[in-house]
Amino acid sequence: MRQFTKRIAKYLLLILFVGYWGSITLFPHSHIVNNFNVIHSHPYKTDQNGKPYSHKHTSEQFLLIDLLSYFVTGIIAFALVLEVFRSVQQTINVKAALLYIDFKYLSNLFLRAPPLRFNH
Numbered sequence: 001m002r003q004f005t006k007r008i009a010k011y012l013l014l015i016l017f018v019g020y021w022g023s024i025t026l027f028p029h030s031h032i033v034n035n036f037n038v039i040h041s042h043p044y045k046t047d048q049n050g051k052p053y054s055h056k057h058t059s060e061q062f063l064l065i066d067l068l069s070y071f072v073t074g075i076i077a078f079a080l081v082l083e084v085f086r087s088v089q090q091t092i093n094v095k096a097a098l099l100y101i102d103f104k105y106l107s108n109l110f111l112r113a114p115p116l117r118f119n120h
Helices: 002-026 057-109
Strands: 028-033 038-039
Touching: 002 028, 002 038, 038 057
Parallel strands: none
Antiparallel strands: 028 038
């Protein structure tokens, strides 16, 4: 059952990613709101010449666009920081393991004699 769930999740995530990528890549457009240029992308209707219809967004929709942009950016930043942390930790673990291995082999090279014992 777990293998089946993994297989389905793999394809669903691929479809989600391709849909998201297509949405942000294929439909970019901009709006001017309070002298700010808001650039975003989503599917929109076009006329018979292929030019987009003029469409408007409410202030709540612009707020949602802004929040989603920060959310996606935050996830990407978190993933990058996590990956850097993981690679640094892995590097430290590898170096610690190499030091342990070197010490173990070096300690076998320098054998010492048994302790000296005096009988009185």
